[in-house]
Amino acid sequence: MTSLRARFALLLVGSIVGVVALASLAAFSVMRPPPHDRTNDPVAMQIRMLVAALAQPGRTVPAGIDIRDAPLPGRPIPELSAAFGASLGRAALPYPVEVVHRSDRPGMAASVRLGDGRWLVVPIPDFSPPPGDWRIFAGWIALIALGAAAVAIYFAALLTRPLEILRAALSRVGPDGVLAPVPEEGPAEVRATAAALNRLSSRLKAAMESRMRLVAAAGHDLRTPMTRLRLRAEFLPEEERAKWLADLDELERIADSAIRLVREGRSEEATETVALDGLVRNLVGEMEALGLSAQAGRIESVPVRAGALGLRRALRNLLVNGATHGKGCIVEVAAEAGAGVITIADRGPGIPEALIDRAFEPFFRVDPGRRQAVPGAGLGLAIAKEIVERQGGSVTLANRPGGGLVQTVRLRRAGGQGPFGALT
Structure with a gap:
């Protein structure tokens, strides 16, 4: 995770996922199910009117009305049964009630015991969130993360591409230590950096060539005084002449080696x-x-x-x-x-x-x-x-x-x- 591209991508993905996660949590906290009295009281009023209609003499049970001898089987919901019973009490129907999760099909239903001992089964609207809401939320975040990662990686590569071009150009430093020309393209900052590197490369090359010429010229110019010194050494006594000639031989080797080094640095052999x-x-x-x-x-x-x-x-x-x-x-x-x-x-x-x-x-x-x-x-x-x-x-x-x-x-x-x- 040390590359600039990876950091850009991670920053973008983290920002997008973080913002979406916070917004989703805020939405979940606001979008809560309505209170039981707001949903159960209208149903209780409907049951009251239905019970009043059924209580009329000679009234038959209309089609679609579910009246049973026993309450509807299912998984009971005590909290909702108590809340729905309170709603029936406010509707002047103090009848026993049992609210269950239906076993024959999805949904909830309330079984209200009528005065004659029979049970009226009425469906109850379910405004609670769907089961497995955290799994749905995790899947939602995972999809956003995948999409954000694809977008982030693409734009991170797009943003860092000029820097990659600069890195590749700088890695092609020649054996003479001079930088290869860097293409001056991309954003303004990258173009300015490339131009500065190209100027640096030109100045460095000029300085190196100037020093190489100076070394070659010094080695060449040393030959004339060394030749004069060699001639003068011939007139010295035998024991002194050998020492002078040995030193002059070493100076000549140094001058020749310096010239060869300059030639090797400037030669371009195929x-x-x-x-x-x-x-x-x-x-x-x-x-x-x-x-x-x-x-x-x-x-x-x-x-x-x-x-x-x-x-x-x-x-x-x-x-x-x-x-x-x-x-x-x-x-x-x-x-x-x-x-x-x-x-x-x-x-x-x-x-x-x-x-x-x-x-x-x-x-x-x-x-x-x-x-x-x-x-x-x-x-x-x-x-x-x-x-x-x-x-x-x-x-x-x-x-x-x-x-x-x-x-x-x-x-x-x-x-x-x-x-x-x-x-x-």
């Missing part, structure tokens, strides 16, 4: 069907040729939809990360429902749980003191995540229970509906 088993085996062979410890474990045949060059670059970065920082790694490829999964398990120290969410940040190092021991600029994971997410996949990190780190990549399988949406 997707195609890529065989993960062949690609992973090829990369494992490439790692072995470079002298890095990487082994192929269980490799299943899984075709995925991705950009071949970008995916190769991303997986290479992850393998290098596992082979260097993780002191060797094992790569496995498995097929899951709608996805191809690559796991890279290493034997390194892992990452502290408090820092594992920061591992994909650019230039992040778990231990800054290892910068010299392990070459790199700290952009490998950031570039891999950028490439994989741009192609509709995901990259996650987790520490192994027995020690080490597991890098998991999930990509859309080719030819089906996967967990990342429809495939083309």
Whole structure:
């Protein structure tokens, strides 16, 4: 009951049913049966005239008049018998009377004992509510609730439809963090919200592109002073020159990595069907040729939809990360429902749980003191995540229970509906 649509529907149904229930109870309290004297006194006057007519000498009993030797059988109603007897007393007919629910047909009847010992049976109008009135009231409320629920659900869906469109549009945030254009339609408030979101998306995109251009320009402009510094380092003493050249090599790697990160963020590589088993085996062979410890474990045949060059670059970065920082790694490829999964398990120290969410940040190092021991600029994971997410996949990190780190990549399988949406 947390959705706005359900709350709207519940509010409408509760309001309609509550109002109808209160109105019905008020009507029941007002529409009571009339007092017995108002209904019984006219009948008593009719009985008086009928008894007077029958008392005339030689008068025969007219057709339709029910006179019996015994009172009418049925379920007695003592309260009504007393009230009807009082009405007969007011009509100057102090005769015994018995009011019963008839057993031969629905309705009530009064048996009045005449002076000669016979009984005159007269029908009594019944103004009481029908039996089972609360069941009828419950059915009445149930019908109103069902009708109100149908109307409420329809109008709640109609009212919340623009919000659903906004939610669906906002859920389609691109890998670059920019919002997809939101259709500016619906009520005035929804149109104003959509327009504000579209302006926010445009400004965010412009700001991100400006920063990316700034990073690329800074990385490019660093090359000229680094070249001059490299030339000057050649004139330094041997022991100083090696330190200067090592620092310049690291600066150059950082500049190159920054430029590659910007290029990956702006590249739009076309997707195609890529065989993960062949690609992973090829990369494992490439790692072995470079002298890095990487082994192929269980490799299943899984075709995925991705950009071949970008995916190769991303997986290479992850393998290098596992082979260097993780002191060797094992790569496995498995097929899951709608996805191809690559796991890279290493034997390194892992990452502290408090820092594992920061591992994909650019230039992040778990231990800054290892910068010299392990070459790199700290952009490998950031570039891999950028490439994989741009192609509709995901990259996650987790520490192994027995020690080490597991890098998991999930990509859309080719030819089906996967967990990342429809495939083309």
